[in-house]
Amino acid sequence: MSKIERVEVFVASPGRTFVTLRITTDDGVTGLGDATLNGRELAVASYLRDHLVPLLIGKDPARIEDMWQYLYRGAYWRRGPVTMTAIAAVDTALWDIKGKTAGLPVYQLLGGHSRDGVLVYSHASGTDVPSLLDDVQRYLELGYKAVRAQAAVPDVGGTYGVRKGKVYEPAATELPDEQPWDTEAYLGFAPTYLEAVRERFGFGFHLLHDVHHRLTPIEAARFGKSVEACRLFWMEDPTPAENQEAFRLIRQHTTTPIAVGEVMNSIWDVQHLITEQLIDYVRTTVVHAGGITHLRRIFDLAALYQVRTGSHGATDLSPVSMAAAVHLDISVPNFGIQEHMGHPDEAAEVFRTGVTFADGMLHPSEEPGLGVEYDEKAAERFPYQQRYLPVARRLDGSVHDW
Ligand code: GCO
Ligand code: MG
Numbered sequence: 001m002s003k004i005e006r007v008e009v010f011v012a013s014p015g016r017t018f019v020t021l022r023i024t025t026d027d028g029v030t031g032l033g034d035a036t037l038n039g040r041e042l043a044v045a046s047y048l049r050d051h052l053v054p055l056l057i058g059k060d061p062a063r064i065e066d067m068w069q070y071l072y073r074g075a076y077w078r079r080g081p082v083t084m085t086a087i088a089a090v091d092t093a094l095w096d097i098k099g100k101t102a103g104l105p106v107y108q109l110l111g112g113h114s115r116d117g118v119l120v121y122s123h124a125s126g127t128d129v130p131s132l133l134d135d136v137q138r139y140l141e142l143g144y145k146a147v148r149a150q151a152a153v154p155d156v157g158g159t160y161g162v163r164k165g166k167v168y169e170p171a172a173t174e175l176p177d178e179q180p181w182d183t184e185a186y187l188g189f190a191p192t193y194l195e196a197v198r199e200r201f202g203f204g205f206h207l208l209h210d211v212h213h214r215l216t217p218i219e220a221a222r223f224g225k226s227v228e229a230c231r232l233f234w235m236e237d238p239t240p241a242e243n244q245e246a247f248r249l250i251r252q253h254t255t256t257p258i259a260v261g262e263v264m265n266s267i268w269d270v271q272h273l274i275t276e277q278l279i280d281y282v283r284t285t286v287v288h289a290g291g292i293t294h295l296r297r298i299f300d301l302a303a304l305y306q307v308r309t310g311s312h313g314a315t316d317l318s319p320v321s322m323a324a325a326v327h328l329d330i331s332v333p334n335f336g337i338q339e340h341m342g343h344p345d346e347a348a349e350v351f352r353t354g355v356t357f358a359d360g361m362l363h364p365s366e367e368p369g370l371g372v373e374y375d376e377k378a379a380e381r382f383p384y385q386q387r388y389l390p391v392a393r394r395l396d397g398s399v400h401d402w
Helices: 041-056 064-073 081-102 129-141 183-201 217-226 246-253 267-275 291-304 319-331 376-380
Strands: 004-012 018-025 030-034 118-126 146-151 178-181 206-210 234-236 258-260 351-353 356-358 361-363 372-374 391-394
Touching (some): 004 376, 018 081, 030 319, 030 372, 041 081, 064 081, 081 291, 081 319, 118 129, 129 146, 129 183, 146 183, 183 206, 217 234, 217 246, 246 258, 267 291, 291 319, 319 351, 319 372
Parallel strands (some): 178 391, 206 234, 234 258
Antiparallel strands (some): 004 018, 018 030, 118 361, 351 372, 356 361
């Protein structure tokens, strides 16, 4: 039996912050896991370094399920983003090791191809409608078959999802940027630009939109109804999902499909959404929902209820978890779509990934394991920089969901 000999936690900011776990066995096999929790990175790094690393040394890396149970049940304190991201990093690294040991890419261990490629969507945005339309055109020309559209609400600063640089990056300030929010202005404006996108480019591609938790259930129902003619692939996070029951009201009013789950960490967080068929796509991810082992469990539950997958894939999910996502996406029967935002250029100096993009789809690496390498020397050139996500405030100054 091989044993876990060394476990390292790297925190670096190549264009943005990533926390990366590397497990090495006594026979020299290494596995990588992503442990990035945007804006709360050091909490996960400490959870790993101070609490999990001592538990891993000397253990059998082949016992992935047992390790998952040990770290989840063995903590006594269950769930939550910090714990589940730390468990995810260990789990992902062990799958990487298992693949390398078997000489197989991870998707082969998960049952092999269920499809030829992983359909992805990327993010078009604009500070106004004309610049959004130009951006949609750019993504269609790049070959994307699915595009998310977001535009700045006129006279309301800091709308979610509007790109400033090359890649959209909301965690950009040393302390949280406080951004104004006006629900009525958004509800009046957003349907008009989604209509403008359909009018200009037609229906030959999938159109998505992220509400980013900003509406109440009845407002979300109104929004969903008002964009039905645009035939969205989905409206995402229409209302915060702590109260899963809230989605029933939205469902009663609109046929616009609903996607939820990027901030969820466990199967229990999405249980009712799935089993009561209150959503159409579940957006939980490898990195924030307990790794490949747990995400596959969520996806299997979803399959029973005709809920498809649509995993989160923003810039804060490192190339390690994106690779893991593609291995899972290509193999599960109920895959729907994968978000694909890309990373700042500096990230490519630190992570080498075998994932490729062609014809609107991502393809996994054929190398054993996940097919990602981490260059720790290069990472030293990018020391950790503290960055926070913004906070939203309504026009009366009260805090809103960002
Ligand atoms: C998305 C997300 C992101 C999040 C970000 C927070 O749909 O891609 O909503 O943009 O805001 O991942 O860390
Ligand atoms: Mg989102």
